[in-house]
Amino acid sequence: GVNLIAHRTNKTLTMELDLCVKYKVPLIITSLGAVPELVETVHGYGGIVFHDVISVRHARKAAAAGVDGLIAVVAGAGGHTGLANPFALVNEIRSFFDGSVLLSGALSTGSDIAAAQMMGADLAYFGTRFIATKEAPVHQNVKEALVGASELDTTLIMRPLRNTERVLKNDAVTRIQEKEKELGENIQINDIMDEVAGVYPKIMSEGDMDAGAWSCGMVAGLIHDIPSCEELVGGMVREAEEIIKSRLQNFAA
Secondary structure, three states, X not given: OEEEXXXXXXXXXXXXXXXXXXXXXXXXXXXXXXXXXXXXXXXXXXXXXXXXXXXXHHHHHHHHHOOOEEEEEOOOOOEEOOOOOHHHHHHHHHOOOOOEEEEEOOOOOHHHHHHHHHOOOOEEEOOHHHHOOOOOOOOHHHHHHHHOOOHHHEEEEOHHHOOOEEEEOOHHXXXXXXXXXXXXXHOXXXXXXXXXXXXXXXHHHOOOOOOOOOEOOXXXXXXXXXXXXXXXXXXXXXXXXXXXXXXXXXXXX
């Protein structure tokens, strides 16, 4: 699958979508804009579209655009996150949407998979946890930062810009929050460009952990090792199956 930022500020969206069409990418995940024309284009070659939503309002707009699945991004998720409670958001989406529903936000274990399904989601959507795996193409410093972090080491930035993002605390994030406090509602994206623009290569490839703000979920406090993806997924599946077979059967009895 491929992630596409469908916001009007993404000047390369058309080029990216053309490549997806050329190679018939089976799954497209969109964010920051539900575009009916994009959905129609993907459906045209047989692909499906899932869309990130942080509220019921966003979910209704995406459903109207014809997406195949909605990813409920709830409180605790890394990156551009929502503040909604997972029970409330998933269940309200279920009241009007018949497609696939995915739950995202601070998930890291097999028990989280089981819980997501029990509350009505079809799938559990993981992000931060897979950064700390052997296969993840990021610098070792990034992986070790996650292992060493706790939930208290994440924070929210860019709320005054209505572009809330959960990130791992570092010197750059401190500078952003100081500017937000000083400028208040008058802050503009240009005021924090040094901390957010073009910083990912320095962090993810070069391992400079203070180069800028980078997305991280509250689940960081539950990451204690750096397994292979096979080990991680296998453990999750076994745990989820055990919970469904034992705890839930006992509850039903």
